[in-house]
Amino acid sequence: MNATEISIKNFTISIENREILKNISVDIPKNQITVIIGPSGCGKSTLLRSMNRMTDLLEHVTTDGEIIINGKNVLDPAINLSQLRKNVGMIAQAPNPLPMSIYDNIVYGLRIHGMKDHKSLDRQAERCLKSVGLWNEVHDRLKEPASTLSLGQQQRLCLARALAIEPEILLCDETTSALDPISAKHIENELIALKNDYSIVFVTHVLRQAKRLADYVIFLYLGEVVEHGPAHEVFTNPKDPRTKAYLEGVFG
Numbered sequence: 127m128n129a130t131e132i133s134i135k136n137f138t139i140s141i142e143n144r145e146i147l148k149n150i151s152v153d154i155p156k157n158q159i160t161v162i163i164g165p166s167g168c169g170k171s172t173l174l175r176s177m178n179r180m181t182d183l184l185e186h187v188t189t190d191g192e193i194i195i196n197g198k199n200v201l202d203p204a205i206n207l208s209q210l211r212k213n214v215g216m217i218a219q220a221p222n223p224l225p226m227s228i229y230d231n232i233v234y235g236l237r238i239h240g241m242k243d244h245k246s247l248d249r250q251a252e253r254c255l256k257s258v259g260l261w262n263e264v265h266d267r268l269k270e271p272a273s274t275l276s277l278g279q280q281q282r283l284c285l286a287r288a289l290a291i292e293p294e295i296l297l298c299d300e301t302t303s304a305l306d307p308i309s310a311k312h313i314e315n316e317l318i319a320l321k322n323d324y325s326i327v328f329v330t331h332v333l334r335q336a337k338r339l340a341d342y343v344i345f346l347y348l349g350e351v352v353e354h355g356p357a358h359e360v361f362t363n364p365k366d367p368r369t370k371a372y373l374e375g376v377f378g
Contacts, residue, residue, distance in 0.1 A: 131156040131295060131325040132177060137191035137201075139176060141184055146172045147349045150191070154342070159317060159326045161336045161357070164346035165377060170329045173346065174297050177327065178214035179207055195295070212239065215288035219300040221280035223272035223287075228264050231272045231283055235291040254286040258316050278309025285316065296320070298328040302335070314339060333373065337361055345369050 132154040139147045147169045154160045162170045175181045177193055179200060192199045200210055212235070224231050232251040233241075241247060251268070255261040260282045264275070272283055281301065288296060298317070302310035317326055317339065330336050336343065340357035345366075353360060353369045364370045371377060 129156045130154065131195070132327070133192075133194040134173075135192040135194065137173075137176070137189070137193060139172060139181065139187065139189045141172075141181075142186040145349060147176075147346075150351055152344055152351050152354050154325065154327060154344075156325050157321055157323075158341035159321050159328055159339050160342040160344060161340035162327065162329045162344045162346060163331075163333065163336050163372075164352075165372070166331060168346040169349045170331075170346055171299050174299055174327060174329050175216075176201075177295070177297055178211050178216060179205070180211075180216065182207070212291050213293050214295045214297060215291070215293035216297040216299065217281070217285055217288055217301045220304045221277055221284055223275070223280050223283055226272065227269050228272050228275070228283065229268035231287050232290050235287065239291060250290055254290045255283075257289055257320070258282040258286045259312065260286060276309070278305050278312060281305060281309065281313060282316070285313070289320075294325065296324050296326045298326060300329055300331065303330075303332075310335075345372065347372070 130153040134150050134152050137147060137150040138145065150173065162173060164170055172181060176189070177200070181187050189201050193201055195214065198205065224234060229251055232254055233247045236247060236250055252261060255264065260279060263279065272280060275283060302313050305313065317328070320326065328339055342355070343357045343360040344354040345352045345360065347368055353364060353366045360369065361373065364373060
């Protein structure tokens, strides 16, 4: 396995006194696409969102254990959340462009983090739009509202916006589920290309997609990690009967 990017140790999270995830321990490899699979309600998105503390936005959340990134426990109350979310970007399920121009969407995070030089902003905007295959489609309409883009283009814009602040890790929460098949495939291809430079954690409920994307797989069931390992091993020779049953469509 590649070097570890995220190390989760005995992690438990409860929301409004209801235990969502219990005693999760798993290492997520660097520069691979790790796909989290499992039936609805098993805690996939909660685990993903815990990695950059987006679960803090919910009320009555309690946690125990550790999520180690760059040698630091991100659950530590003293952690700098702004820096954490710069390092660990997230792409949501539905495209969520900001109510501003295409260009301003891309450079929004850069401006927040202090970049003011127009030429530097322009270079970063072009670099990020090219990295998601969007530059040729929008380079002559950068001042138009982002809302004028198609849903597929908006999701690629959100990906470019996340890349602009140069994270090390990308969290993708059912990132293609709202898109048509062509747009979804485009996003998948971009993520596969990006894994050389980023560690990607992707939640999906679609097994076909998981098999296309995954280098490493984590199978969650009823808030617990049932099985994890290299994708080819989990998909072709699952060790736990619950994993085998899920992959065969017995439940889901």
